[in-house]
Amino acid sequence: MVWTSAYRDPFALPNPGTVTKDARLSRVQEDRTLAAMRHGSIPGARGRVRPLTLLGDPVLRAPCREVTAFGPELAALVEDLFATMYAARGVGLAANQVGEPLRVFVYDCPDDEDVRHVGHLVNPRLVTADGVVVRGPEGCLSLPGLEAGTERYDHAVVEGFTAAGEPVTVHGTGFFARCLQHECDHLAGRLYPDHLTGWRHRRLRRQASKAPWAHRP
Template structure:
């Protein structure tokens, strides 16, 4: 297993739709294992393949429920259904999101409260998960990465301006920026 470099906004792989996974082999198993290790080292609760430079439709997640039960898995070639997104303004405390590809920053974003994820696992077994609250948010965030969308692309005008300023000031928004958990002093 290895900790992989995480691409920062501006890298083309983050801003283009990913391709479906068609080959389920040891190379894919290694990628998924490395992605878990990278996600946990970051630390994060989800990581999509494009974030580590691989333009494939898969993400890993690790989310502890309120009772402490870990919900951990990989979603390959996922489909996502959402409840209607509320129309209220984003709450800076309860709806602030971060992203390992915009490290160290958090901005509020309104998301659907419920989601149904359908995907396959490493053995190509189909599964379905109904998620609510933050677990549903994680699925939406990671699924967006597979479509070439970062959460900062979805922010309301005021927060989008703030995010753009942070990205410019950090020298991001161009190809070639990355960070490696455990080596670089960044967090998302």
């Protein structure tokens, strides 16, 4: 999942050639994040940035496999997912978005109260999605540059495991709940356009067909 028009990337800069106080602060924050990665204080420090799979790649449409081996390879995948997510300025990334059809995703996402949530889930299961249905702008790193008003519940609970095999339960509200539902969809072979109907769906299909990455080999 990616930042959208309603939830601005704190690292994003304004128009080229414009340097404002906010832009300088954003760049400082980004530099600190990258420095933290290099020093290992946030995930991704040991990971490598992988190419993203884009809309049209069959791996995005197949349900992902359960992880059965918890070990160094899984830990390395989680690190790669974090590194790739940060490089792409995302807030969530599933394993099949880097071509690995496994039930794993990572996130670094705020909720509507600007509380930051950072973590990963292996073999996640969406156990609760309830509350108010909110239609909000939603984007995806596998459909770069696009977004659409998508309905999601404003509360979600996901159960799963860490890369070390420890059970974990994650609660999300607001934008973070949207992120959790979005990433769980990825692992089931679903994308956010699947939730669209009518003119919203038609418009996104047109936009995707004209996107510069649409016919990439």
